Amino acid sequence: MGEYIVSARKYRPNSFDTVVGQGALTTTLKNAVKSGKLAHAYLFCGPRGVGKTTCARIFAKAINCSSPTAEGEACNECESCKAFNEQRSYNIFELDAASHNSVEDIKNLMEQTRIPPQVGKYKVFIIDEVHMLSTSAFNSFLKTLEEPPAHVIFILATTEKNKILPTILSRCQIYDFERMTVANTINHLKKVAEKEGIKYEEEALNVMAEKADGGMRDALSIFDQAASFCQGNITYKKVIEDLNVLDSDYYFRIIDFSLENKVSEIMLLLNDILNKGFDGGNMMLGLAKHVRNLMMAKDESTIKLLEVSETLKQKFTEQAKKCDTKFLYQALKILNSCDINYRQSSNKRLLVEITLIQVAQITQADDDEASAGRSPKRLKSLFKQIIVNTANSKAQQVATGGNSMQRQAQAQQSETMHVQQRQTQQPKDTNSASTSRISFANGRPKIKSGMTFSELRNSGKPKNKTNEEESVVIDEKKLFTQEDLSFQWMLMCNRMPKQYIAIASRMKNLMPRISEFPKIDIIVDSQDMLYNINILQGRIRSTLQRGLHNGQITLSIRLAKAEEFKKIPSRAEQLANLSETYPAFGKLRDALGLELA
Structure with a gap:
């Protein structure tokens, strides 16, 4: 049995064509290689796990390739490409700015820029997590970055563009990487599963893609975890169990119950969800997202905005037909209000229950005064009746005090x-x-x-x-x-x-x-x-x-x-009588020198 390599490393792209979800950006880089119009500094920025460092390596290899293809890809046949693939290239340097962020580290890097490449045209310096450099290191880097030697190209990568000095940004060509869409992530996971010989359900891959939150590296890590748990057969139920994700079927059932005004069933469903260890706030966020997806599914022109599998799209479309647009608008408004108030609430479960009751009452008929969003007239009349009955059966003792008008x-x-x-x-x-x-x-x-x-x-x-x-x-x-x-x-x-x-x-x-x-x-x-x-x-x-x-x-x-007639003693007389009755009190008064105020 060979050495196990995680999917994020094993299936790491080695050419521009295999990079997922960054089509426009990779096309621009390939055109720059084909035309030979290369800038002296590039800045790759974007969220984690979307291919910044990978693209920097592919680009660096293509720059030094002695015979690139017509599409701008590296040939993988020349000495420079072989040296890079075997990790023995002296023309491409990588620096982790998270651990080498001092002025001395930058000065050592600048010393290496003076030596021309032995093989190939350029020396490429890839600085990862460049935002971690100290301010003094940035300032030391400025002059070289603005006017580097002709044989030097810098590729900077960062997840936090806002932390980089404007003077650095103005000296670079900036490429913003996009987050991975759910569809792209699912397609890539399908290819990996087929290569690994793993069976899968598309709904399970959809859960992984949503959990990854736009990061392909995270998606592949989740895939490895699920594959290990499911033993070669990735199913939806096993994935949500392994990842502790709330089953989307709960959201469909809550909406169905709400349309039928079945509050008691919703309360039992909520209790089941909370007993499984799910947070009420996260559950409400998921329900709000579900209602939003239903709104998108109401119109054929917006259904493409659903980042879900085809099977779930069909389920959303079917449920959206049963939901009135007014109901969805009102539900979103109520759920958003719950999200705003959730952190400040001291009784979070009660807030969630009230919110679900309000959602369930939206579709009540107009003659039902207790419907959500309206004045609870029936409730008011009920309280009024209670007051009248109380007055008739048990007389009001003495009315509560208040300011006189x-x-x-x-x-x-x-x-x-x-x-x-x-x-x-x-x-x-x-x-x-x-x-x-x-x-x-x-x-x-x-x-x-x-x-x-x-x-x-x-x-x-x-x-x-x-x-x-x-x-x-x-x-x-x-x-x-x-x-x-x-x-x-x-x-x-x-x-x-x-x-x-x-x-x-x-x-x-x-x-x-x-x-x-x-x-x-x-x-x-x-x-x-x-x-x-x-x-x-x-x-x-x-x-x-x-x-x-x-x-x-x-x-x-x-x-x-x-x-x-009984004379009422004055305060002084009362004090004197008290002292006579209780001699200890009199001694205490004399010892402390107490007098009537």
Whole structure:
């Protein structure tokens, strides 16, 4: 058994005609050889594995060939060609700039340019990865590159043209190598497989070509790997297993399910893909590429843009007939948005699932309000119904706080001023049970005593159906305890509007009691507080009715009797009592010198 040589070396082109995918460029080089019009410096640039160094060697051999063919190819018969083929030529030098990038290396190279060739016409210097040269090495190279001896030709090769100094670029003829197309790569792999006696499926070669991403060397390396895994029979299933590539059949199935709005099937398919170890982001990129290919397959004039095998072209064409163009446009837009947001998302799987759901809902009928890209009216009505049902079955405790609107503030300010003007008056009716609500006159809210504090906060807002539904009086008779009453009382005090903050602070010191269920007694300690509570009793009652789910609640508000008065200690008195009760606290206060702020 002979020595094994990888395909990338074994089938390396040795003539311009065997170079794959660079027809225009090789024709130009052959014409230069035929005409003898050679530049003193060439720059070959392009992606990896497309034949830059290979073309440089073929060109160097053809330049020194003593009897080139009519097409500009080397004869492979003369002494110069034989010396090159046997790797003993003294006229062709190769320098790896990645490892020889110093000024000294360039100076040594320049010394060799002074010696004329012994055989042939030219000394050819091939400098690979020239962008790796240091700036000082480039500067040292400039003068010789601009005016080299007549017998010297430089061929520079690089994958990163942007890193080369403009002064170097201006002294070279620049040749840009193209990426390998999928079709060219597949055709070349077929030839290699036939020479090696390996059976293959065209879909398997298509996967290799796409995986190589435009590099023939990479494609041949993948071919060797797959041939070793498949043991001489390269099949599609074995290749995607070996290369860990997602089967394109998944994408076809996702689109088919999307056209039928089968979201649950898509979710199960996604779970299967993720369980196999595939990244969700890469899967979405593949799906976006699949949708793009479907768009190309919709038109016969653009189907040639599909870089896939003939079998896959047929599958794309068949599925494209089932897809509306609007669906494909919308799907691409959604998938592109997912790609933009994927890296920033903290829950990537959820983002992928939502994206697939949106794609699956594109084709829903117009009467289905939940379709993707439209306002989810059905969803909105659902939430609205939930709110109404919640209000009817379980009364809203105390509405959430919010900033008072300007109209509300003005109205409450007027009411407060009115209250202050009547400080000396007694309330006419302390047991009124008004259940009136907000009414609008001349576009401005009219505040009435039966509103809850929640409605008071929202009184400046325009009335809508939802507000009307929420303002319905609750006819419930739910039982409640003293503990429930105390909790709702404190909750109400904490959520009263800002203009009542002083009254709310004093109300926290009151302890309402259940006298005869559901009657509640509120005992106040001053005439002024009695008057203020009576002013607000309608709102207090409505708020407690909602919070305690009992529309039968009534209030009894009265001034405390002399024996019921309980003096509230000041902060200083509270501190003194605390120090007496807990001597350790008093010592700590004295030791630290603490005083009331």
